[in-house]
Amino acid sequence: MNPTQIVLSPQKLIPQSRIDFVKNKPNDRKQELKKGYKVLPSVYVMAxxxxxxxxxxxxxxxxxxxxxxxxxxxxxMAWGTFGEDGRLKDYTVSIKNFSNYYLEFNLVYGTYLFKEFIGNHFYEVAMSIENKLDWIKKIDALLDRDWPELVTFEHMNIKPPSSIIRILKRATYNFKEE
Structure with a gap:
């Protein structure tokens, strides 16, 4: 926590009766309903x-x-090099080893989810924007790239293919589609 950050006591914002109500909430759905708690469906059920x-x-x-x-x-998170004998020679353990992966993951899947959201709720969110389909096609262009894999070459401690190999793969795939 930031030592200079001002933190208000919950008692100043929320009545004690409400704090007690939330603290005493049972873990069982049936008991929650019985005691008057509002129970929402799980995210999975909504999906x-x-x-x-x-x-x-x-x-x-x-x-x-x-x-x-x-x-x-x-x-x-450990990334390193192997010696001649096949054993791990030196390595570093750091979340930085995945920073590029997480950047790509967030860019691609964030764009995809945004596109899905706009495609399904466009009129509620942005009634004033015209040419909805053209706008969504522009978002599609951002998705026309290699999507980050769930299991990456880095996960397997293998050097990934070069950019040229990835471009050639995409070009041959697109050629087959046409």
Missing amino acids: KKTGYEELYTYFYYATSSLVHFRPDILAK
């Missing part, structure tokens, strides 16, 4: 009801390993 179960499952898998400790994720 399923709106037709986004597949997208939710994908993002849950892609991001849950980033927020929950797992030894394999810690091991993937």
Whole structure:
């Protein structure tokens, strides 16, 4: 915490009766309803009801390993070189080893989610913008790139293919589509 940051006591903002109500909330859904707590459906249930179960499952898998400790994720933060004998010679363990990956991940998937949101809620959000389809096609152009893999070459401690190989792969794929 920032030592100069002003933090207000919750008692000054929230009545004690409300604090006690929240602190004493049971963990069981049936008990919560019985005691008068408002119980919302889980994000998974909402995704399923709106037709986004597949997208939710994908993002849950892609991001849950980033927020929950797992030894394999810690091991993937170690990046190093191997000696002639095949053993790890030197290495560093740092989240910086994934900074480019997370930057790409956020750029691509953030753009994708933004596009989905605008595509589904365009009129509620931006009634004044004309040519909705042209605008969304511009966003599509941002997505016309290699999407970050969930398991990367870096995760496997393997040097990724060069940019030229990636460009050639994309060019041959696009050629087949036409």
